[in-house]
Amino acid sequence: MSDKRSLLPKADRTPWTPLHAKLHRTIRSRHLFERNQRLLIAVSGGQDSLCLIKILLDLQPKWGWYLSIAHCDHCWRSDSQANAKHVENLAKNWSVSFYLRTANEPLKSEAAARNWRYQALSAIAQENQFHCIVTGHTASDRAETLLYNLIRGTGADGLQALTWQRLLDNSILLVRPLLEITRMQTGQFCQDFLVPVWEDSTNQDLKFARNRIRQNVLPYLQENFNPQVESVLAQTAEILQAEVEYLEQAAYQLRKEAMVTSTGEEGNLYNPYSIKLNRRVLQKAPLALQRRVMRQVLQEIIQSGCTFEQIEKLIALISAPNRSQSDPFPGGAIAQVQGDWIYLKQL
Ligand SMILES: Nc1ncnc2c1ncn2[C@@H]1O[C@H](COP(=O)(O)OP(=O)(O)OP(=O)(O)O)[C@@H](O)[C@H]1O
Secondary structure (H helix, E strand, O other), X not given: OXXXXXXXXXXXXXXXXXXXXXXXXXXHHOOOOOOOOEEXXXXXXXXXXXXXXXXXXXXXXXXXXXXXXXEEEOOOOOOHHHHHHHHHHHHHHOOOEEEEEEOOOOOOOHHHHHHHHHHHHHHHHHHOOOOEEEOOOOHHHHHHHHHHHHHHOOOHHHHOOOOOXXXXXXXXXXXXXXXXXXXXXXXXXXXXXXXXOOOOHHHHOOOOHHHHHHHHHHHHHHXXXXXXXXXXXXXXXXXXXXXXXXXXXXHHHHHHHHOEOOOOOEOOOOOHHHEEEEHHHHHOOOHHHHHHHHHHHHHHHHOOOOOHHHHHHHHHHOOOOOOOEOOOOOOXXXXXXXXXXXXXXXX
């Protein structure tokens, strides 16, 4: 494995800007990266990820990172191959190693494309000893995600969905260092320093909900309610992130307590076939934590997301008469009250 540092010749570096200073500060204060770390940067060719890689290349001499670029060709658009070539050429110009993954067949939906992309990026990272994948999600993406999930009804967890760091399935860390920088700022940066952005034609396509939020809803809110709507929504996501983390930890503790049997023996937290919850313990807890415990438990037995109604059915059992039981949940499990306990069983 070559460990040639990706170091831009001085002439190719952009001058130090407030955006450089901001990102440098964010990385340091949030401990996003360490010195000399190997970082795999996911570059679509759009303004956000190009701004990201350009600034990271400029910061590289201070941090000693080894930077590489990964691009995923979804085969979605007629120009996707040309897009990939464009990113490859930029990587070559910047003397950065480049990894490409191409989908075997066109991906049908945004969600399918995203899933495939994270799998592809993880595979590249794993094969090439990167423990960290870096994406160009911005404060604007955060605001859009918050609005999108609010409309879908995901609750606080969905509203804080774009976090600074997230562990992917294979223990590779996904890091999003641009969450305090808006799309307006990345666009201005690329324009000022002639960064050749590849315009993604699907960004204009209003058949995608996210584009309608970006192009119709947010400008409307900006004009008619609050010119700073994007920043305040991103800030709300930041606040919610800490609150959700706190509540999830508290719920985990409560669940542990509720699973301890009268003999002091601990129920198996991870075995969906042996879940029993103590109603006396749950009755004393606030509703917010009761709901989170029930959601954690349900997700394990259903093996996917659960609905508000399903959670509320379980909540009702906390104070229901003895022998009450729920209707079967998807997958066939039911919940049943036996004295102080709620048992969750596969039928
Ligand atoms: N085809 C791709 N190949 C590699 N990384 C990608 C690709 N598409 C998106 N990403 C990564 O995911 C981030 C967010 O993706 P999203 O779809 O919101 O961005 P985009 O509008 O396609 O492009 P950009 O964020 O670069 O302007 C990007 O900033 C980039 O880091």
